[in-house]
Amino acid sequence: MTTSTAAYSIDERGYYGPFGGAYIPEMLYNNVEELRQNYLEITQTKSFQKEFEQLLKDYVGRPTPLYKAERLSERYQTNIYLKREDLCHTGAHKINNTIGQILVAQRLGKTRIIAETGAGQHGVATATVCALMGLECIVYMGAKDIERQSPNVARMRLLGATVHPVHSGSKTLKDATNEAIRDWINHPQNTHYIIGSVVGPHPYPDMVARFQSVISEEIQKQLLSKTCRNYPDVIIACVGGGSNAAGAFYHYIDNPNVKLICAEAAGKGVNSGESAATSILGTEGIIHGSKTLLMQTKDGQIIEPHSISAGLDYPGIGPMHAHLINSGRAKSIAITDQEALEATQQLAQLEGIIPALESAHALAILEQQQFDKNQVVVINLSGRGDKDLGTLMDNLEMLNA
Amino acid sequence: MNRLDQLFNSKKENILNIYCTAGYPNLEDTTSIIKALENSGVDLVELGMPYSDPLADGPTIQASGTEALANGMSIVTLFEQLKDVRKEVKLPLVLMGYLNPVLQYGVEAFLKQCQQVGVDGLILPDLPLYEYEEAYQELFEQYNIHPIFLVTPLTPVERIHKIDSLSKGFVYAVSTASTTGKQSGFGQEQLTYFQRLKDLKLNNPILVGFGVADHQTYSTVCDYVNGAVVGSAFIRALKGSGNLEKTVEDFVTMLKATTLLEHR
Numbered sequence: 001m002t003t004s005t006a007a008y009s010i011d012e013r014g015y016y017g018p019f020g021g022a023y024i025p026e027m028l029y030n031n032v033e034e035l036r037q038n039y040l041e042i043t044q045t046k047s048f049q050k051e052f053e054q055l056l057k058d059y060v061g062r063p064t065p066l067y068k069a070e071r072l073s074e075r076y077q078t079n080i081y082l083k084r085e086d087l088c089h090t091g092a093h094k095i096n097n098t099i100g101q102i103l104v105a106q107r108l109g110k111t112r113i114i115a116e117t118g119a120g121q122h123g124v125a126t127a128t129v130c131a132l133m134g135l136e137c138i139v140y141m142g143a144k145d146i147e148r149q150s151p152n153v154a155r156m157r158l159l160g161a162t163v164h165p166v167h168s169g170s171k172t173l174k175d176a177t178n179e180a181i182r183d184w185i186n187h188p189q190n191t192h193y194i195i196g197s198v199v200g201p202h203p204y205p206d207m208v209a210r211f212q213s214v215i216s217e218e219i220q221k222q223l224l225s226k227t228c229r230n231y232p233d234v235i236i237a238c239v240g241g242g243s244n245a246a247g248a249f250y251h252y253i254d255n256p257n258v259k260l261i262c263a264e265a266a267g268k269g270v271n272s273g274e275s276a277a278t279s280i281l282g283t284e285g286i287i288h289g290s291k292t293l294l295m296q297t298k299d300g301q302i303i304e305p306h307s308i309s310a311g312l313d314y315p316g317i318g319p320m321h322a323h324l325i326n327s328g329r330a331k332s333i334a335i336t337d338q339e340a341l342e343a344t345q346q347l348a349q350l351e352g353i354i355p356a357l358e359s360a361h362a363l364a365i366l367e368q369q370q371f372d373k374n375q376v377v378v379i380n381l382s383g384r385g386d387k388d389l390g391t392l393m394d395n396l397e398m399l400n401a
Numbered sequence: 402m403n404r405l406d407q408l409f410n411s412k413k414e415n416i417l418n419i420y421c422t423a424g425y426p427n428l429e430d431t432t433s434i435i436k437a438l439e440n441s442g443v444d445l446v447e448l449g450m451p452y453s454d455p456l457a458d459g460p461t462i463q464a465s466g467t468e469a470l471a472n473g474m475s476i477v478t479l480f481e482q483l484k485d486v487r488k489e490v491k492l493p494l495v496l497m498g499y500l501n502p503v504l505q506y507g508v509e510a511f512l513k514q515c516q517q518v519g520v521d522g523l524i525l526p527d528l529p530l531y532e533y534e535e536a537y538q539e540l541f542e543q544y545n546i547h548p549i550f551l552v553t554p555l556t557p558v559e560r561i562h563k564i565d566s567l568s569k570g571f572v573y574a575v576s577t578a579s580t581t582g583k584q585s586g587f588g589q590e591q592l593t594y595f596q597r598l599k600d601l602k603l604n605n606p607i608l609v610g611f612g613v614a615d616h617q618t619y620s621t622v623c624d625y626v627n628g629a630v631v632g633s634a635f636i637r638a639l640k641g642s643g644n645l646e647k648t649v650e651d652f653v654t655m656l657k658a659t660t661l662l663e664h665r
């Protein structure tokens with residue numbers, strides 16, 4: 001874990017440019033402050049780094065391959081590499097962060113772990129590390145997400161976690177996050193809240209980005225051996241809260257030769273009223289303790305987003321991404337539900353890989369952007385699609401044939 | 402002079418602050434509830450501005466906010482409702498809400514409206530102290546709106562003093578590290594905390610909120626500090642009320658508990 005420098009890293013109060021900070025009620029102050037004061041020191045100790053790296057290697061299965069997708073490359077007449085985070089234990093990049101955070105929680109003496117989850121990937125990743133470390137685990141999950149991601153609910157329960165259905169608001173990720181924060185307010189001493197993305201009050205966005213930065217650290221080494229250059233021309237990642245993108249971009253943020261593309265969920269279309277394209281539809285405001293771009297009414301009420309993918313169904317975006325996009329460093333492109341479904345099917349049939357619907361949004365960028373024959377394009381394949389089979393069967397005609 | 406200062410200059414104990422959600426149970430109930438509270442002898446009213454994502458609130462106040470939003474409540478509507486409130490109501494009014502809607506309205510425009518309609522104080526639990534000091538303190542002072550900050554049992558002493566130095570009107574002491582409406586009754590831990598707060602001899606009066614729901618908890622709090630804030634219990638009383646004035650009067654009577662009630 002190295003430190004990103006210059007214009008795109010946080011200042012001492014946890015702001016990326018104008019975004020970030022810690023907008024929290026006093027009841028959370030101690031929890032967040034304890035973490036803020038300790039996270040850098042803890043994660044920079046030798047014993048932490050050794051344990052973190054060992055677990056990533058032996059338990060998660062890192063490094064994950066950087067796979068040259070030949071048929072996909074041929075189809076788009078460029079050089080496409082897939083960073084196979086879908087091959088991580090539990091099926092997505094989420095576990096990089098939960099391993100890091102559970103080690104922090106242990107060192108802070110916490111005995112009870114809470115988490116929010118949308119698609120269930122972060123919930124599974126949290127339940128997994130709690131089982132590994134023998135800690136109590138409570139996962140908050142929107143009632144609507146419980147319905148559409150039932151395999152992951154079963155996995156969490158099998159792993160010994162309590163899955164707590166959330167019936168407030170839109171019954172999805174935003175509300176699950178509210179409920180997890182309320183739980184933390186009510187358990188101020190023994191509990192650590194493992195946030196699953198680069199969202200929330202400082203230090204979460206920075207801490208989670210650091211744990212996920214292993215993705216771009218590996219891409220650097222892998223590209224060097226495959227292309228004789230340690231950076232690509234383009235990196236594409238999907239963005240809900242933005243943790244896999246933060247990890248894939250991390251070591252390239254200050255390299256102007258690398259174009260960063262965020263694939264956001266347009267849902268049924270950016271202007272359909274059923275979308276989660278935060279950087280396009282969002283305005284500056286506060287969500288879950290962080291100043292960032294979010295979808296809200298003129299009156300400042302947070303809007304319930306829509307995406308076919310539960311993991312992108314979030315009305316905000318991490319403050320790092322808000323800054324990257326606002327400053328022009330990263331480009332955001334919105335992908336519809338339909339485009340994501342088509343990209344899923346295409347990858348399955350061209351490469352024999354079924355991507356998560358979240359990751360399919362990143363793949364769908366290939367239809368929108370032209371890349372040169374000589375360019376190197378890395379797509380972060382953040383998760384696998386097994387959890388989406390129900391949704392896929394409901395939506396893809398080929399499965400009915 | 403700010404009505405909060407007037408109140409606390411003339412009254413030091415048993416101060417009763419009742420919280421209600423603007424636009425709940427019905428959109429047009431806001432001012433009638435304020436009037437009924439004044440008539441029932443409440444000292445000040447804390448009016449909640451409903452928000453889609455109220456992190457610090459428990460289920461009761463959350464649900465009232467959701468209903469108020471569905472009723473059509475917004476900051477614009479609230480100021481419209483409060484336009485003439487000062488023709489009839491004398492007690493201090495404090496608005497409580499979350500920072501985001503205030504930011505979208507515009508902080509200065511918001512404070513200016515507060516002054517115009519006669520709001521005396523503002524509680525924004527998720528407004529960081531540094532941001533208040535650096536960006537908003539001058540505006541609060543310019544429009545004579547008192548900022549009220551929260552302390553909890555886990556707030557370190559130094560920070561309590563810092564919060565006290567930035568607060569005006571009163572300091573809002575959360576009884577337990579919890580969301581609203583969670584506690585039932587106070588244990589030794591809370592009593593020790595109330596005593597500790599009392600011994601700190603803050604510049605501002607202290608009102609304790611969260612978990613004050615009946616006569617017993619109200620009078621316990623008043624034994625230690627200047628008064629109490631009651632929220633969730635009042636919202637529960639309003640729910641399904643057929644006669645708001647009577648509900649309000651009965652509720653306040655129950656809290657203040659005449660001897661009669663105590664002997665029942």
